[in-house]
Amino acid sequence: MSTETPGPDITSRPTGRAARERMYRYVLLLCAAASILVTVSIVVLLARDAITFFTLVNPVDFFTGTEFLISRNVYGLLPLLSGTLLVTVISAVIALPTGVAAAVYLSEYASDQMRSVLKPGLEILAGIPTVVYGIFALVYVTPFLQTIGLPVNTFNILSASIMVGIMIIPMVSSLSEDAMSSVPDSLRQAGYGMGATKFEVTTGVVVPAAASGIFSSFILALSRAIGETMIVVVAAGSRPRMLNFSDPLANLFQGYQPMTAAMVQINSADSVSQLGFTSLFAIGLTLFVITFLLNLLSNRIAARYREEYE
Template sequence: MSTDDLTNDLTKNTANAPQELLTRAFFLLCAAVSIFTTIAIIVLLVSEAAKFFSFTAPFTGVEGPTASVVEFLTGTEWIINNEQFGVLALVTSTLMITFGSALIAIPLGVGTAIYLSEYADPQLQSVLKPALEILAGIPTVVYGFFALIYITPALRIPFPSIGTFNLLSASIVVGIMIIPMVASISEDAMSAVPDDLRQAGYGMGATKFEVSTGIVVPAALSGILSSFILALSRAIGETMAVTIAAGTQAKFHNPFNPAAYLDGGSPMTATMVNLLTGDITGGGLAYRSLFAIGLTLFVITFAMNVLSELIARRYREEY
């Protein structure tokens, strides 16, 4: 490169310096807003939840009744009128719906991803994948009414004693909702596996099924496992669908009893909706319990996202 070219490049970079500085400042602002929003949400949850628990009252200067953190975390009764705030009555319903939805979404989602990645031709794939992702664009309240109007009546055929609001119907509809997330992320992970690995398997005499399940899936395991955790985090945080399908009557269920799925319950998100739409006093104990539930839900989902990242790092393959 000649001296004139170097001079021209230097002059051009100097002229663009204000524009580059402005662009950098804009992107820094976007990152700062995201971080600030996250911190503000955490501070809000912690500060308001602290007013709910009795052991923090001397430090926060809160006047009026407060709840015990031990009773909140270990109690099995959630009755607002009696000031019984046992979050286990809500957590068990949430976890049962999450587990039930996982039994539906994980095998169907992975099977769909294997078909799209390994079996479907490009033309068919270009139609099926967008059609599958349409499920993610349907409002969740529509899923709730679908469960109430169609799934629950269908479940009464094998289970005549099932209630109008039940955990099984909620599990099925949430499982349908998170299938696109499992399928899409898993398919992207499988498509990223180099074709050299597939060709090596075919060269060894492996069948299409053996290559798909024995080579491609293990190679894409980190992405597949991450899709499971992220999808389950979405299931835990789902609100309207479970509110309509499962109901809002808080009950403690034995998570190891399959018959409990035939009964209704109130997951954490449904309880929060019920409290917000009910007749509660702003600043009262019931109102403060909203933030205690929200903080509990935040801790669970945050832990699952951290677990997803750890799994992705543990099983990530570099190609």
Template sequence: MSNESNPLQLTGGAKSRSARERLYRRVLFLCAAVSVVVTASIILALSADAVRFFALVSPWEFFTGTTWITSRNQFGAIPLIFGTLMVTVIAALVAIPVGVAAAIYLSEYASTRARSILKPGLEILAGIPTVVYGYLALVYLTPFLRRLGFDLGTFNILSASVMVGILIIPMVSSLSEDAMSAVPDSLREAGYGLGATKFDVSTGVVVPAAASGIFASFILALSRAIGETMVVVMAMGLRPRLPPVKEGFLGLPYVDPVGTVSQSGQTMTSAMVQAVTSDVSAASPTYKSMFALGLTLFAITFMMNYLSNRIAARYREEYQ
């Protein structure tokens, strides 16, 4: 009777493991390729119809014109770009400080119990349909701002921008908190060892060390703000306009910021919705302007993400 025993094979032979690894590699490559193919398809689809639009409307008129009235075949996109940037800037002024402060609290000050309640609450806030935010801006936020002394119209840039800022706070706070939580505790301990307070460590050590992730959250949130549609359609209106230029001291021209945000406006996304829902043929310049605006919006978002990656890479190299 032989005393030899066969060893237990837990993971299979070398050939089996190699075959599984090749399968995993191909599946993962396919998933990565799908995202690239989808992005390239969107660009090609937008570009094809945008080229047809620019065959009907001069690109110079589109990118430098100051009047957007589709019924008169006036397709100057400057008022739409201005409205989009105004909403993005004001939303950033609301979301970035509040979101970063919330992230610092969740990462450095909150107890485990408080974090387990507050962070899911923020994520639920991100899941509320945007049409609800638009309704709240129109029915509640605008009257509230009027009681504070703002002379606002029914549709105005300020209410829409503030509500978009509230909308993107969860994205800023959640992603920034994840970046801060990933900072090694050894950096915090070094700060405490030098006699720093918790606030000093939070703002002078943790935030700079997590700067790459925080900047990435800013850009992702602002890209979300640029692409927002329902809030600006419901609260901002559908009237593209540029701010009136007034004559100030010594005849110098200036733009009144309060008067600008108190009026209605229109963003590129809401103009795209208006173009696709209007009663026009698919061959008309009005319908095809949707693709030119979409391509312009894609280019702006692409540049923002490119700058975000450059900034993140710079800070990542500094703090590694």
């Protein structure tokens, strides 16, 4: 096709070539449209079984029920949400400050040489498979917590959340660093011109100016923590449980079952009723909606800061 002689082509009628050009265009458009198809099929297929489920179980009962026991056909989402909430909050406590501090260091303080070591290092953290993080939590972190005297169970939410936190640090740091690097230098110069120290410029000018970018990275990281599956499946146990408000600290040391872990368990259980199986799709749809909304929100916020400085 590239081997055609160019001479006659210039004068010849281009119908064949034009048709082919159009064909390539449509084939490539199909490839691009495939992504829409993926989203649509996620929504349709998940909704199909979820609707079957909701015709048999009252959605109000599902979203406000405080007990989740498939063997007794009791489907309340709150215990699973408790687990998800705990993982998200604990990992956020670890990852958000650490990630922002790392971003500040990489964007404002690090020499080029330090950056060339630390940035790929953080990328590696993001590239480790999550099942490996789960095994770290179960086999190494939990016994470590036990040796330093915390009363943790074999399966506990704390070590799983620590690992989720470490896993999402790179996400916070790289997106926040992008936001901080895109703060124009003129703002920093203005700060220095006012006689501010580097610390004051960093905390008083750069970080507030990059606030929306940092915030959007937070939301994305939370969404990742909510959807994280393997770490909690391996290390957080398989017992759905409500939050215990009378003794908040004890919550950390017990096993919980977040939504993602419950989905895996329902799917791999040997004998599940048809209703129990469709509950899988109801939970999945809830998870999808939550993460999808968070991602949309994060993109919105990120788009705003890009407009501000570009």
